[in-house]
Amino acid sequence: MDVTLMVALVIALALVFDFTNGFHDTANAMATPIATGALKPKVAVALAAVLNLVGAFLSTEVAKTISGGLIREGEGGIQIGPELVFAGLIGAIVWNLITWLLGLPSSSSHALFGGLIGAAIVGVGFQAIDGGVLLSKIVIPALLAPVLAGFVAFLATKIAYAIVAKRARDGFKRGQIFTAGLVSLAHGTNDAQKTMGVITLALIAAGQQEVGSGPQLWVVVVCALAIALGTYSGGWRIIRTLGKGITEVEPAQGFAAEASTTATILASSHLGFALSTTQVASGGVIGVGIGRKGASVKWGTAGRIALGWLITIPAAGAVGAFMALVEKLGFWGIVADAAFAAAAILAIFIYSRRESVDSKALDTVEPGDIVRPKRKKRKNKDGSGSKA
Template structure:
């Protein structure tokens, strides 16, 4: 297949992944603000989309990590990257259909690693980089965010214990607009760069860029626009899970969860660590839930999420490897992968229409079953 043709196909596929990343991860920034009523649903996703776009222009450190650190660009081709992207997109769509806030980042890494292993063998994957820049941050970041959020929530309730309840509520509600916006900006800074890195890696493997090159401006702009459009569409199923099914979130908790998430994500972006914003935000929401006395925290939901997180990278890797094996047969194989991926994506979209979730019903969740007192977490200053 002509190199230019496959490069165009990979760039388009990468932007499709970026779009799914946007609507899959909208919940990271806006779920708690929508749940508490601090922002109306459509206003929330509009703000998030604009700030995702702005955030894409703030840094390229994460993009450099992906384009030159995870896999050996000299040992793979654009076809391999295409196969990895197909694996990532399909996993994103499946977890979106199920309403599970899994990691788009790990889906991307898994797809690329699986496709690379199938095409070029284990020597083409930088195991040290995968461990240090993917696996360890995946374990540490949600725990760190949860610990900071539970502490911040406890402190916030203690400080406002003697304040007028209505005044405190209004203050934190206004604060949520700022904190949620900061998370959206941070999300664009970290997640949009992942697509930039993939496109840059494609251009390097095709010989259009020198190894170690930063993303060209058109790559930065297109990745920012794609994730912003996806964010505006709104991943309502996952917004419902994070905003309504983890805990009975109040404005104070929403503010502390969002502030914690933004701090961790921005610090990671500065360090060039491609962390999962989904895991950071989810950890912060659980921490904020546990930081309020008598809050109903549904740890069974956490268990399902943790299972999804654990299988994301290997599941996407399996799909990426299968797509890579098929695409390696030549142009016909690439077409088979593309058509098969489109068919599966269309099937998942059709399934989602049977029980649609949108801006009008995102908060219409039946009351969650009571949690035994022994499992309730957190302390609030009396």
């Protein structure tokens, strides 16, 4: 396939991933202010979308980690071609949509890394992956960041409830608007860059950009717009889980969770750590649940989320690897990959319509509940009713 056409396909699919990243991760910033009533759902996602857009322009350090760090450079430049980036993106998108369907706040970032790693290993071999970068800037931050955010949120909650009188705690609702906005800004700064990095990686791999260079301005702009549009679309399933599915959140807790999430993400973005904002936000929510006296953490839900964290990289990697294997068929392999991606996206969307979750559902359905159809009553011979 013509290299220019292949790069165009990669860019298009990367922007689809960026869109899914937006609606998948809206909950990171807005689940707790929606849960406490600090912000109305539609106002919350609109605010998140605008600040995601702004945040995408603030830094490119994470983009450089992906475009010039994770995948090794060989004598001829980056060791993988655009077609393998294409395969990796399919793995990331499919896993993102599956976890969205389940209302599971898994990591869009790790789905992307897993997809790229799986495709690179099949296409080139293990030598294509820079193990040092993988360990220092992805794996270690993935383990430490949610723990750090949870610990900071725990301490912040303890302090808030110790020094602020009960009657004054509703004031934290106003504070949540500010802290939730900061999380959205930080999310744009960290997560939009990952798509910038992928597009830059594809351009370098195709010889259309110099090795070691950062994302071009047009790449920054289109990625910022894609993640903002995705954020505005909602992501209500995951908001429902993160807002109330782990613990009942009061305004002071929400403020503490968002502040700890912001601090962790911004510090990591500055250092070029491509961490998962979802893991950080979830860690913060668990921390505030432990920190408030009388609160309870739903460890079953937390366990499902943690399991999702563990399997995201290998699951997305397996899909990416299979797509890369199919691509060995040549032109028709790439066509088959594109057809699979389109079919998977359509099938998941159609299935999701069986239980449509929108902003109104946040007030009527408990997180984690399975909505079952009502059974019709049938009449007995004596005229009394009973469930069928």
